Amino acid sequence: MFELLQQKITEVVSISDEDFEFCKTLFQPKKLRKKRFILGEGDVCKYTIFLEKGLLRSFKVDEKGAEHVLQFSLEGWWCADLYSFFTGVPSNYNIEALEDCELLLITKPSWDILLERVPALERYFRILIQNNLIVTQRRLMGSFSETAEEKYNNLIQAFPDILQRVPQHMIASYIGISRETLSRIRGQMAIRKE
Amino acid sequence: MMAVKQTIAFIDAADGLYTVLVKKLAEANYPLLFISNDGHKYQQLTDQIKSESPNADISITDCAEEGCWEADIIALFDNTTLEKKLLDRIRVVATQKVVIYISTINTTSPTLNKAKELQQMLPNSKLVQLFHNPVRLELLVAGASQEAIDLVSVIFENAGFTITEKVKSLRH
Secondary structure: OOHHHHHHHHOOOOOOHHHHHHHHOOOEEEEEOOOOEEEOOOOOOOEEEEEEEOOEEEEEEOOOOOEEEEEEEOOOOEEOOHHHHHHOOOOOOEEEEOOOEEEEEEEHHHHHHHHHHOHHHHHHHHHHHHHHHHHHHHHHHHHHHOOHHHHHHHHHHHOOOHHHHOOHHHHHHHHOOOHHHHHHHHHHHHHHHO | OOOOOOOEEEEOOOOHHHHHHHHHHHHOOOOEEEEOOOHHHHHHHHHHHHHHOOOOOEEEEOOHHHHHHHOOEEEEEOOOOOOHHHHHHHOOOOOOOEEEEEEEOOOOOOHHHHHHHHHHHOOOOEEEEEEEEOOOOEEEEEEOOHHHHHHHHHHHHHOOOEEEEEEOOOOO
């Protein structure tokens, strides 16, 4: 149950078996069925989530009812509305299981205890948040400067199997283009391959 | 989007005394999971609840580990036999979850001892005792974790119960 978490942590920092055993006592294991939500708009984001198995999407619904995908999270990834998690302010978005998921959840009080007791994990999360900031900045820059095709290519390079796991309209929403534009891009790429 | 509600697993819940608790939670749209080897008995209860609350979200499983893994909150009753084998199976998946131990307000069973035993067997769970008044929709909530007491109180208040007292320790 905790193997992937341990693997991901030890890829970045060294952690003793004793510290990892303590770490395990603070995470809440949770199975989440496909199409169920772990966070709803208007709720405070109580957990930072580690994905052991499955696929989550974070999205916002606008006033017209249109969905805007912010992020897909895969096995070995972390997922949360960090603004809501750290401030206690209700979240503006939803987190939904696109597949049956196995999650490890940690609350803010448990997170605080963990980082105080295990300095290696403070370093781990600092590096994680640092990397996340870089990815977010690059994605923001890309939203101004990249073509739709470049955005699509970047997505499938980062998540090679995403096309098999996520409906096209959600991929289009994540890239910020219409479903029709996505179909056109895929069609042109297929012709070029031939 | 409605608020995401906690999934509550009931281990051995099909006792008439407690049906009102289960029905009220289902009416308030809390997803429920019944864990039992006697699926037929639970199917009858499920059918009865769904005939009164068609939108009730209820599942039945015979696997305690799977059910408690999916649940956010686990509920046991004072007539549930606290088998070591069962508690061993759910210990890991119950980590950091609220475990509710339900009795009637005028119980004659050694509730405190059983609650302490349960807490020892599930050391990383947050144990809350819930004392139910079978005549009225009234509950007393007790436990060591204020956060868990508050969470359980909110859930049962949403389901139409009145919390008459909150006690910050396990009690008789």
